[in-house]
Amino acid sequence: MRDDLQEIVDEVSRLLDAPATLEDPDFTLLAFCAQGDEALTGLDAVRTRSILTRGSTADTRRWFAGFGIDRATGPLRTPADPDAGILTRLCLPVRHRGRLHGWLWLLDEGRTDLEHPDQPGLAEARRLADRAGELLATRPGSDDAADLHPALAGDEPATHRLADRLGADTPVTLVALRPGEAGLPGTWVPPGAGARSAAVGPLVAVLLPLPHVADDRPAVALSAAALHRLPAGSTAGVAAPRRGCRSLPAQWREAVDAARVAAVEPALAPVASWGELGAWRQVVQLAGPDPAFAALLEDPVLTRTAEVWLDRAGSPQRAAAELVVHRQTLYYRLGRIAALTGLDLADGGDRLALHLTLRSARLTAGDHGSRTTARGSTRVDGLMRGDR
Structure with a gap:
């Protein structure tokens, strides 16, 4: 396929x-096609960096996306x-059956007349862009990635399409990768042979x-490998395995919830299984x-005291040691907690x-911290939270 794509780019360039x-x-x-060594001097900084690094910076991607290329x-x-x-x-969009698979970019110095899209050279270039879309649509996992998102809902x-490709009784699990505050890197390829991914x-x-x-x-190992390529503070959740794809929505909720817990419970971070x-x-x-319990939750000291005491099975000695306070201080705080909540702590x-x-x-x-970076429609937000 790589040779076919290169031939398309060469021909569009010509x-x-x-x-x-x-x-x-x-x-x-x-x-890419530079049209001979003499053309290299006409490349701009963005395209040169793209060729040398096989990618573009996040700022560059945002700049071009602002012109509606997607x-x-x-x-x-x-x-x-x-x-x-x-x-x-x-920019020539590369699509197949309406789905975007990329773009063909040409540094034509503004020569191409877009007022006449049927002119022979441009019309043939558009046909080749469609051909590139057909080729890219056949990449391994391409259809799986397109089907995964709706299957989760x-x-x-x-x-059914996923099940046909994977096998009706193949054991599968879902992993939810939850990037840290820096968000998902612009170029994301999940590690692991046979994995299918969708944002x-x-x-x-x-x-x-x-x-x-x-x-x-294998899913825990994949998660650990993926987290090495994600920002600090990222977590992952692994759903309980099932046979086939019939339970993907339930597995997605499990994976999302496990990743949520891994983000707040150090004992289970950074990868938690359902x-x-x-x-x-x-x-x-x-x-x-x-x-x-709103009044208690507004007091971080008492909230922390209550949680440590309960996590230590109500042991005053263990709780006081972890909180680094005198046992009498702990008893005083527990009294305040009982008064604020009206609970009988016995x-x-x-x-x-x-x-x-x-x-x-x-x-x-x-969850509130993760939602500050959330994007997308209500349906996507619901999938993100694992709404039931």
Whole structure:
């Protein structure tokens, strides 16, 4: 395929008499034609960097995206920016069946007349761009990635297509990768042979076939490898394995919830499996902390004291040691907690209610931090949160 794409770029460059590049939707360079050594002197800084590094910077990607290249269905021109070392470009969207697979870029110095899109050279270049789209649509995992996102929301046709390609009874699991505050890198390729990935809001869903339904270790290993390539503070969640693709929505909720917990529970960070969440599996089902405990939650010292004391099974000695306070100070704080909440801390039910709301508050605070970087539609946001 690489040779075929290179031939397309060479021919488009010849047709429009301009240096040409082919990039995928992540702005990863796939092929280029400089039209001989003498053409190298006409390259702008952005294109030279793209050729040398096989990619573009985040700022460059945002600059070009601002001109609507991701929505374009026909040729368009992007302007020059002399201060940034950017020349004017002709952009030919590379699509197949309406889906964007990248762009053909030409440094034509503005010569191509877009007022007459049917002129022979431009019309043939557009046909070649469509051919590049057909080729890119056949890349391994390309169709799987397109079907994965709707399958997570329960789209039956997409689920059936995935099942046909993977096998109806193949053991699979889902991984939710939750990037840190810096967000997802512009060029993302999940590690691991056979993995399929799709962006879901600020998260990445990775569908992974497994050798055995009772063994999610390959998914944990993939998650650990992926986190090395994501920003600091990133976490991952692994769903319980199932056979086939029928349970992908449920598995996605499990993976998202496990990644949420890994972000707030150091003992489970940075990769948490659904099967190891324990009581957190009940906490993630809650809509949020009980409003009846709002007064306590406004006091960070008492909130921390209550959580440590409960996590240490109500042991004054262990809780005081972890909090680095005198035991009498701990008793005083517990009295204040009882007064603020109206709970009987000697009652198991009251202690359970308090523990659940404290963990729910921690989880909600972690979710709020991730939502500051969330993007996309309501449907995407719902998938991101694992709404039920």
